[in-house]
Amino acid sequence: MKPNSNLPELDRALRRTRLFETLKDGLLVLRAPPLRMHANDVESRHRPDADFYYLTAFPEPDAVAIFDGSADRERFVLFVQPRDPTHETWTGPQAGVEGAVETFGADAAYPMSEFDGRLAERIANSGALYHALGHDTDFDQRLLKLANQGWARRLRNQSGRSRSILDPRPMLHEMRLHKTDEEILWLRRSAEIGAAAHRRAMAETRPGLWEHEIEALLEYEFRRAGTRGWAYPSIVAAGSHATILHYTANDGQLGTDDLLLVDAGCDLDLHCSDITRTWPISNDPPAPQRKVHEAVLQAQLAAIAAVRPGATIEMIHQRALEVLCEHLLSWGCLKGSLEAVLCDGTYKPFYMHRTSHWLGLDVHDVGAYEVDGNPRPLKPGMVLTVEPGLYFSPRCEEAPEAFRGIGVRIEDDVVVTAEGCEVLTRDAPKDLDGMLNLRSGR
Numbered sequence: 001m002k003p004n005s006n007l008p009e010l011d012r013a014l015r016r017t018r019l020f021e022t023l024k025d026g027l028l029v030l031r032a033p034p035l036r037m038h039a040n041d042v043e044s045r046h047r048p049d050a051d052f053y054y055l056t057a058f059p060e061p062d063a064v065a066i067f068d069g070s071a072d073r074e075r076f077v078l079f080v081q082p083r084d085p086t087h088e089t090w091t092g093p094q095a096g097v098e099g100a101v102e103t104f105g106a107d108a109a110y111p112m113s114e115f116d117g118r119l120a121e122r123i124a125n126s127g128a129l130y131h132a133l134g135h136d137t138d139f140d141q142r143l144l145k146l147a148n149q150g151w152a153r154r155l156r157n158q159s160g161r162s163r164s165i166l167d168p169r170p171m172l173h174e175m176r177l178h179k180t181d182e183e184i185l186w187l188r189r190s191a192e193i194g195a196a197a198h199r200r201a202m203a204e205t206r207p208g209l210w211e212h213e214i215e216a217l218l219e220y221e222f223r224r225a226g227t228r229g230w231a232y233p234s235i236v237a238a239g240s241h242a243t244i245l246h247y248t249a250n251d252g253q254l255g256t257d258d259l260l261l262v263d264a265g266c267d268l269d270l271h272c273s274d275i276t277r278t279w280p281i282s283n284d285p286p287a288p289q290r291k292v293h294e295a296v297l298q299a300q301l302a303a304i305a306a307v308r309p310g311a312t313i314e315m316i317h318q319r320a321l322e323v324l325c326e327h328l329l330s331w332g333c334l335k336g337s338l339e340a341v342l343c344d345g346t347y348k349p350f351y352m353h354r355t356s357h358w359l360g361l362d363v364h365d366v367g368a369y370e371v372d373g374n375p376r377p378l379k380p381g382m383v384l385t386v387e388p389g390l391y392f393s394p395r396c397e398e399a400p401e402a403f404r405g406i407g408v409r410i411e412d413d414v415v416v417t418a419e420g421c422e423v424l425t426r427d428a429p430k431d432l433d434g435m436l437n438l439r440s441g442r
Contacts, residue, residue: 003226004189004268008182012057013105015175016067016076019055022171023069025127029119030055030168031139034062047228050361051132051172053270058104060095064115070126074107079115116146123150130168169366176360177367179381184415186271187360187383190227191413191424194265194273197221198428201262203438207281211236211250214262222266231272231363235263238281242407243391245353254281259289261407265363272363274385275425276411279435288402291331292390293432296408299323299388300430303355307414307421312375313384317355318342320388324351328390333399349398350391356384359413378416383424387411 019028030052038044046061056065058078066077083096100109110118123129129147133140144165151163179187197218204217215236222229237247238254242261254260258281265273278293285293303320325347328334333350334341341347358365360383370376378384389409392399413424429435 007186007189010057010182010186011180012055015055018175019067019172020069020071020075023067023130026069026130026166027122027126027128028067028069028130028168029143030065030067030131031136032058032061032063032065033136047267048270049135050176050270050366051169054172054176054361056104056106058095058100062112064112066119066122068122068126073122073125076105076107077118078104078106078109079112079118080109082111116142119143120146120149120153123147124153126150128166129164130166130171132167132169133165170368173366173368176365177358177382178379179360179383179415183271183360184381184383186268187273187413187415188424190231190266190268190271190273191275192427193222193225193227193268194275195425195428196225197264197266198262198275198277199438201264202277202279202429202435205254205260205279205281205439207254207256209254211238211241211252211254214254214260215250215264218262218264225266227266227268228270229267231265231267231274235261235276237261237263237407240394240405240407242278242409243393243405244407245391256282257286259285259293259406259408261409263409263411265413270361272359272361272365273413273425274359274363274387274411275413275428276387276389276409277428277430277435278408278410280432283436283439285432286402288400289406290432291327292392292403292406292408295324295327296388296390296410297430298327300386300410300412303386303388304412304414304421304423307378307384307386307416309379309416309418310377312377313354313356313369314375316384316386320355320386321347321351324388324390331400331403333403349393349396351389352391353387353389355388356386359383359385380416380418382416384414384416385411386414 032052035043064079068075078100080100083094097109100106200221201214201218215234233248236250238252238260239258241247259278260281261278263276265275299320302323303316306316306319325341358367391407392403394405410430414421
């Protein structure tokens, strides 16, 4: 039995039904890009476009999906690469036209060579045309040419329908923002695998190891559990490297008196986890490290407690800020009142990012953060991160000397529930004693 085979099938037919209700008589075109090159003649590993995969589950590159709102035609059509025995000898089986229908549920499927002629005909007999421009300029030009051909046929038929290309992302991303119970099961499993990898890394940490050794251990655990691997390049940052927000060199050595910040998550069939923990490399961390870590942990717990239906991501961010700034004021890093530093933003040299982002098929997932110019209220089924931090650059003269070079971030994946929230990544300890106990085997 494959790992994770007990997870439920995701109902993409239901997703398409919801889409067709919004499309009305419109036509949506989604593109699965061709393989990209990693170096010279070596191809990068293909990761499907998330919007395309959300509606189709089709995993192969260089394909196009058409979703037709008109009920009197095939509504879900795939254009794919035909099966090629020579190609399959080198890279493995392909779905082909037959598999696109039999395995992936398309109403009809055709080889990519027929795409141009068939799309122009569809455009001529459809309403609004939806496609997200800007990802692939060559395909955009191709689509615009076909759209003009289709619209020209409409003019001959005296059709008064729209002659513009509309952005489908607001429509699709609103669907993706609200997770079903089945999607949450997948995200929970991704979080469990990510948390287990962090626990292994905590247990194996010791002075003298290299950051890349911890990176390799994390990613081994991701793959061993049956995921695609990392959801984003892992950050393994010892000592002052932790003050670099997107540090990925991972080429430093773990010093006895350092903290280790690890920001790493896995990709389970595109369902991403995103976890950060910061723990001591020694078994007896110095007092300044404990102070900073405790401050960030208090801020994170306060922010998580604020996650509930009706709250907003802005409210969660403000709650974390309040706790962090109280500590920064008590340490002399900031001057003035709490209200003043929150208003003036003088905390930003120490905390320069937001507390939360959406999570799902993309690690920074899609969905609007505002509705009608106001922060959107959270609803059950939304999934977000909660990740405050404090960063004291080695060159930071405003901080006490003992704090310089310390960076701490703590991040969990959280789903909004009817009663409040559930922390999906709770299996990864985040208090200092809990993390150190893993190393000692207790």
